[in-house]
Amino acid sequence: MTETKTKLVNPATTDAISVYGxxxxxxxxxxxxxxxxDLETVAKVNPFLETLAKxxxxxxxxxxxxxxxxxxxxxxxxILHMAHMTHVGQAGFDLYVGTKRANLSFFSSTxxxxxxxxxxxxxxxxxxxxxxxxxxxxxxxxxxxxxxxxIDDEASVEPAKDLFPKGxxxxxxxxxxxxxxxxxxxxxxxxxxxxxLGYEFINYGFSGSGKGEKEITELVxxxxxxxxxxxxxxxxxxxxxILENTLAPFVSTIREKYPSVPILIISKIRMAKEMHFMDKxxxxxxxxxxxxxxxxxxxxxxxxxxxxxxxxxLLIPLQxxxxxxxxxxxDLGFYFMAKRIIKKILSIIEN
Amino acid sequence: MTETKTKLVNPATTDAISVYGxxxxxxxxxxxxxxxxDLETVAKVNPFLETLAKxxxxxxxxxxxxxxxxxxxxxxxxILHMAHMTHVGQAGFDLYVGTKRANLSFFSSTxxxxxxxxxxxxxxxxxxxxxxxxxxxxxxxxxxxxxxxxIDDEASVEPAKDLFPKGxxxxxxxxxxxxxxxxxxxxxxxxxxxxxLGYEFINYGFSGSGKGEKEITELVxxxxxxxxxxxxxxxxxxxxxILENTLAPFVSTIREKYPSVPILIISKIRMAKEMHFMDKxxxxxxxxxxxxxxxxxxxxxxxxxxxxxxxxxLLIPLQxxxxxxxxxxxDLGFYFMAKRIIKKILSIIEN
Numbered sequence: 228m229t230e231t232k233t234k235l236v237n238p239a240t241t242d243a244i245s246v247y248g249x250x251x252x253x254x255x256x257x258x259x260x261x262x263x264x265d266l267e268t269v270a271k272v273n274p275f276l277e278t279l280a281k282x283x284x285x286x287x288x289x290x291x292x293x294x295x296x297x298x299x300x301x302x303x304x305x306i307l308h309m310a311h312m313t314h315v316g317q318a319g320f321d322l323y324v325g326t327k328r329a330n331l332s333f334f335s336s337t338x339x340x341x342x343x344x345x346x347x348x349x350x351x352x353x354x355x356x357x358x359x360x361x362x363x364x365x366x367x368x369x370x371x372x373x374x375x376x377x378i379d380d381e382a383s384v385e386p387a388k389d390l391f392p393k394g395x396x397x398x399x400x401x402x403x404x405x406x407x408x409x410x411x412x413x414x415x416x417x418x419x420x421x422x423x424l425g426y427e428f429i430n431y432g433f434s435g436s437g438k439g440e441k442e443i444t445e446l447v448x449x450x451x452x453x454x455x456x457x458x459x460x461x462x463x464x465x466x467x468x469i470l471e472n473t474l475a476p477f478v479s480t481i482r483e484k485y486p487s488v489p490i491l492i493i494s495k496i497r498m499a500k501e502m503h504f505m506d507k508x509x510x511x512x513x514x515x516x517x518x519x520x521x522x523x524x525x526x527x528x529x530x531x532x533x534x535x536x537x538x539x540x541l542l543i544p545l546q547x548x549x550x551x552x553x554x555x556x557x558d559l560g561f562y563f564m565a566k567r568i569i570k571k572i573l574s575i576i577e578n
Numbered sequence: 579m580t581e582t583k584t585k586l587v588n589p590a591t592t593d594a595i596s597v598y599g600x601x602x603x604x605x606x607x608x609x610x611x612x613x614x615x616d617l618e619t620v621a622k623v624n625p626f627l628e629t630l631a632k633x634x635x636x637x638x639x640x641x642x643x644x645x646x647x648x649x650x651x652x653x654x655x656x657i658l659h660m661a662h663m664t665h666v667g668q669a670g671f672d673l674y675v676g677t678k679r680a681n682l683s684f685f686s687s688t689x690x691x692x693x694x695x696x697x698x699x700x701x702x703x704x705x706x707x708x709x710x711x712x713x714x715x716x717x718x719x720x721x722x723x724x725x726x727x728x729i730d731d732e733a734s735v736e737p738a739k740d741l742f743p744k745g746x747x748x749x750x751x752x753x754x755x756x757x758x759x760x761x762x763x764x765x766x767x768x769x770x771x772x773x774x775l776g777y778e779f780i781n782y783g784f785s786g787s788g789k790g791e792k793e794i795t796e797l798v799x800x801x802x803x804x805x806x807x808x809x810x811x812x813x814x815x816x817x818x819x820i821l822e823n824t825l826a827p828f829v830s831t832i833r834e835k836y837p838s839v840p841i842l843i844i845s846k847i848r849m850a851k852e853m854h855f856m857d858k859x860x861x862x863x864x865x866x867x868x869x870x871x872x873x874x875x876x877x878x879x880x881x882x883x884x885x886x887x888x889x890x891x892l893l894i895p896l897q898x899x900x901x902x903x904x905x906x907x908x909d910l911g912f913y914f915m916a917k918r919i920i921k922k923i924l925s926i927i928e929n
Binding site: 308309310311312313314315319324332333334335336337338339340341342353408410411414499502503504545547548549550551552553557558559560561562 | 661665686689690691908
């Protein structure tokens with residue numbers, strides 16, 4: 228075996244790697260979901276939200292290269308311990324390879340030593356030198372201090388500027404939106420939809436913390452170049468009338484910035500407990516009716532670009548079987564969710 | 579809140595809990611897949627296989643009870659560290675509840691502290707006292723020293739002797755058969771099929787170790803009361819002509835014990851690398867042809883109860899997307915596998 232010379236490419240110090248899903252990366256070079264200035268606001272609203280906002284859920288690296296090998300060097304904030312999610316999903320990366328987005332195919336993931344917060348793993352090795360599109364999804368939960376890509380010394384590297392030609396979809400929500408409990412980052416529902424449809428997703432899913440606070444909704448609504456907004460936060464706002472009190476102001480805030488982009492409101496997927504406790508089911512049905520009614524009223528008041536998708540249908544026929552804990556979808560649940568949400572997006576945007 | 583008095587029920591010391599999937603449990607009270615005597619043989623063939631045989635993959639506890647709460651006390655052999663599988667799948671339990679097998683519905687799983695080898699978790703709590711069927715799947719990987727079920731002191735407990743009226747299916751295979759990488763034990767493909775069809779599964783899937791050694795195949799073939807055998811071990815036997823050299827003797831060994839029960843041979847699911855490396859794809863295609871040809875020859879020689887199912891079709895349309903690492907199915911992959919294998923089993927056994 229011949230030893231190939233290699234070089235390290237760091238997305239934070241080169242323009243040769245496109246970084247999607249993290250709007251402030253190009254200016255700040257941090258794998259955060261809000262800007263450093265905005266993180267101060269976020270921390271005041273909810274200190275835990277600052278931690279979550281530093282999780283790079285939805286972030287991805289994309290580039291064209293003719294390298295024959297790719298080793299990933301990851302430095303994470305720390306070690307994670309969730310039992311109901313793989314460590315690959317929590318703190319790992321996965322790689323898709325193809326020649327263009329439409330034919331990207333899953334290649335490998337970082338099956339790393341869970342006791343380490345820094346690791347190196349070869350994600351790709353192929354005897355044929357050929358120009359390929361590489362897409363690497365960032366961890367759904369672990370903060371990332373740095374990523375370096377070790378590739379052939381002679382390899383070309385160009386940014387994949389054409390990965391998401393259709394625009395940018397901003398999604399706000401819960402742990403489910405953030406990607407809990409996908410087995411690997413590419414299987415979170417926003418990631419599946421991005422890959423399938425060609426829209427960049429900005430994933431503002433925050434575990435347990437999607438509560439529609441005014442300051443946060445203003446940051447979400449301020450996302451630049453949005454083609455569509457998706458609000459999927461009932462799961463964190465279903466008590467104390469939080470959803471009822473925040474939904475209208477949230478939509479108004481978006482409408483101030485974006486008078487006419489489509490807004491899609493998705494109610495909560497069916498939780499296992501709702502199959503066994505009538506009061507929980509009735510509460511969920513009531514909140515779904517509230518959201519449907521809100522959208523209907525907006526339509527009647529002249530906003531014809533706001534839509535409702537009933538989350539209770541998203542996991543059918545596997546309502547109770549497609550989660551790991553009765554709440555968080557597995558890859559099975561995310562696949563069904565993505566399929567149904569894709570259909571809705573297409574009916575809204577592309578018809 | 580009133581404090582309800584509770585009692586501990588231990589499947590190893592009562593007949594009130596049915597234990598399925600572990601043929602020697604009733605006599606030896608160990609959560610092992612082979613008898614203690616047979617484990618000596620196993621250890622001589624492959625020491626690692628002894629460890630794996632002590633993983634209770636496919637084992638489950640089933641009982642009827644009118645308890646309003648159920649807390650599980652688990653003592654495991656140790657702590658597991660696989661990054662590409664949830665700890666709930668590796669070392670956790672999941673609970674299904676219904677009134678009979680046909681309406682079992684996933685209720686909860688043990689989202690435990692991954693740094694502990696002993697844990698207690700409430701799996702069930704319901705205000706309504708009613709007779710229910712409880713089915714608890716055992717961990718796919720962690721050895722289990724003991725399980726105790728803490729239920730209402732006044733609750734009835736009866737074994738679920740009618741859970742699997744249709745018979746017993748013995749499946750031999752790899753890590754995939756064992757259940758890697760289901761997010762929880764009930765999502766391994768043999769567990770899904772057992773629940774769906776009503777056959778008890780004896781899961782002889784052994785990570786990296788399904789190599790068809792003569793001594794092991796004799797133990798597998800000696801399983802009592804088998805209604806069907808499934809051989810799904812290409813993934814561990816695809817080098818050094820192991821599959822080619824062991825398949826015929828394996829089938830002969832089964833036929834000595836069971837001259838006419840159905841035998842289903844399943845070739846390997848499509849692995850991610852086979853989408854990117856022609857030589858790997860060609861090798862897999864060759865081994866599938868070998869297995870199909872072997873079955874055809876057996877049919878021609880008068881054994882009309884041996885069948886072939888091409889694994890390459892089991893994950894369609896998600897060949898590359900339904901695994902966590904290019905090899906091991908996620909719940910998404912297992913769901914598709916189970917659906918196709920169920921169809922085949924029904925066409926063999928029930929038509």
